[in-house]
Amino acid sequence: MSTPILILSLFVAAHSAATGQVRECLDCHDGRDPTAPRVLLSPGAAHAELACAECHPGVEPPCRDVPKAATCDTCHGDTADRMAGAEHTAHVAESAAVSPEPGTPHTTCRACHEPSAHAVRRAGDPASPASRDRVSETCLACHASLHPRHAARFLGGKHHAPAPGQRTEAATCADCHGSHVIDSPRRPASRVHRANVAATCGGCHRDARTEYENSVHGRAAARNAPEAPVCTGCHDAHAVPPRRGGTDVVAACSACHAAERVSSAFRLRADRLSSFSGSYHGLALRLGDDRVANCGSCHGHHAIRPPDDPSSTVHPDNLGTTCGACHARTCGGCHDPVPARFVRGTVHVTPDRPSHPVVGVVRSAYIGLTGLLVSLMVLHHILDLRAKIGGGAASARGAGRPAPRLSASERIQRAALTLSFWTLAVSGFALAFPESPLAWPFRAFPDAAAARRAAHRGSAAVLAGLALVHVCDMTLTRGGRSRLRLLWPVRRDARDARRDLAGGDASQPPIRLAEKAEYWARAWGTAVMTLTGLPLLAIDFSLAHIRLWAIELAQTIHFWEAVLAVATAVIWRGYAVFIDPAARPLNRPG
Known part of the structure; x- marks a missing residue:
């Protein structure tokens, strides 16, 4: 007999023996015998093809003694060893809210897989509580009450897809925290410890991880600088929004760059936020225009490098391309994007530090x-x-x-002049002071920045037109x-x-x-x-x-x-x- 046929024969024999033993056990454990606990073997369960004795050693029907309780580490010893020192293992094993049998060796496994070991399904089975489609739901069964704020933010974030069957591409709790060895962020071995966050997020965001590790932030984090931001320093760990607006980006950057301890640690200028806020981009953003440039528009989001790095987007040789990303070709597309020689100079200007x-x-x-x-x-x-x-x-x-009478035309011109002047003044100072009452009339519109811009440019056109008419009248x-x-x-x-x-x-x-x-x-x-x-x-x-x-x-x-x-x-x-x-x-x- 050939070797493949022999192996197949042995497998069939073992399977038949296991199936026969299961049938014998179910003769008593089918619920009809009040002295024997009922056992339900779910079709497709991971353990359905195992002999009862593989989990309950020494069991031979008919049972004379109560069999030893099954433990998962009999087969899954490596996983059990890795779980032994994890915080999650200890918390679940001690929690009476999770299992009526706290402290038993298999309590932690049951909490996440199935209450009954006989119904456990493989993680690849969509019906399994540990599958990608359901694992976050399984975690939230406990953590929605233990950590309601984190749970609510996760459910509203980009990592959570709303409907089953749509979560295969979205991150799950296990993708970030792990599936068996789950520790708090305080532990260096945790997947969400600040030293490991980039690698954890990089499991999905590979390009972003590469850019980050070569950036000023990534290099500082590699030196274990406590002030250096990691992924969760800029992105909320649970409430990852579908898209970050300019206001969110500036808030994330200013959390560090406007902090004295960070500026002192890295010898950075402390006026970066104030200089941006006082620029046209910052003022328009404060008025609600998320389309204008923010910190990431110029410096990048992950590949942030110092200005003296030739590959930096704010290196003098690259400023033309950076500015040209928004201020594209001019004069009908004939000219190149913004020439670098014209944008060289101080960008973050303040009243006491002008560009010239x-x-x-x-x-x-x-x-x-x-x-x-x-x-x-x-x-x-x-x-x-x-x-x-x-x-x-x-x-x-x-x-x-005596005051001379004005003609009808002159009265119309005076009225238009007065109206255009004050509209110009209010719409102009609304940009200069976006939080002042001058901006309130424009905030009544869905797009306050566009309404202010239209009012300012329209009144400027009226005023310039009146001035031109006046010049012609006075000279011709x-x-x-x-x-x-x-x-x-x-x-x-x-x-x-x-x-x-x-x-x-x-x-x-x-x-x-x-x-x-x-x-x-x-x-x-x-x-x-x-x-x-x-x-x-x-x-x-x-x-x-x-x-x-x-x-x-x-x-x-x-x-x-x-x-x-x-x-x-x-x-x-x-x-x-x-x-x-x-x-x-x-x-x-x-």
Whole structure:
């Protein structure tokens, strides 16, 4: 007889013998004999083809003595040895809530596999509590009450698929924590100890693990630096979201990069969060625009390297490609992405650390100029009030210069100018101060950032259009040129202004110096705001043709001109409309 046939014959004989013994045992253990416990052998059970004596040594029907209790380690000794020192084994064995027989050798096995050893199925069987399709459900049978917060976050995360049959690709509890040797994160041998987390997550996320291990974070973790983040430092261990928005990314990064202990340990600048939050990207993100760049957009998510590493996305030679990922080709796709030479410079800028000294000088000059002009306007109002109220000449001056009637076209232009100016101011400062009440009107829209952007650009177009119409009127029409000559400053304006503030002669020129100053200040502000707003509007074109520090300079001038314009409108026009005795309706003659 050949060897294969002999082996097959022995297998068939052994199987027949085992089947025969099982049948003999079931003659008593089928539930009809009240003195013998009932045994149910489930079809397809892992132990269905074993002889009873393999788990119950010494059993020979008919049984004269009570057989020795079966223990899983009789066959699964290696697994039992590995489980012996695990925390999970000890906790389950001591828990009376899991089994009515706490402390018995097989309690821990029954808790996860089947209450009855006769019904245990192989882990590959979809009906098994230990199968991929059901293992998380099995764990949650205990941990939903022991750790309700973790359980709820896991059920709402990406690792949990909602329906059976859809979990073969999703991570299960056993994928991360292990199936038999389960320890708490405090133990170095645990699969979820911080030293092992990258390897555990890398079992599924292989590319991410490779990138992480070669990154600044992975290298620091390999040196056992306690401040170095591992996977669970950035990603919640249980509540893994389907997609992380920009706000979540910034919050995850700032948890370390805004912490003094981390900055000190790795000698990092502590202003990274504040500098990002004050940039356009940070301000737009704070307003709710998750489409703008966040930390990961520039630095990467897993392959984060220092700026002096040639393979880093923020290395000077790679900044053009990095910025070009969002600010793509310009001018109809003819030009290359952002040239690296234009984006070289300080990216994380702060008021005390601008990208170029010129930016700092201009910002300081504007701060000083704003304070000076506000002080001069307040001083003018005080002197003007004293002259008009104390000298009693207010009525005469008001009567001597009756306000001319505006045409219908001029009234429409004035209304459009006022509306567009204040819409520009509110929508602009809503971006600069996204948590302020100025942003509330835009937060009523589903996309607050888009609503603010549309309002700002629309009102800017209206204001620029009105300015263009005004320039054409003042230069191309006879009446406009006549008014322009009257508005042009002359030598006697200063003398008339001094006499006016001193409460002297009530006679007035057609247009006072203060009115001329207001007109030319408005013209200057409109021109500067338009010129500095254009490179910010066409930012892709600007990045391809203008130095980075020049864009920051335009942004600085644009902001402070807006501050000046609003301050002038509130202080100067507010006085002229609501306080000036010569302009108040009750002082009109007749």
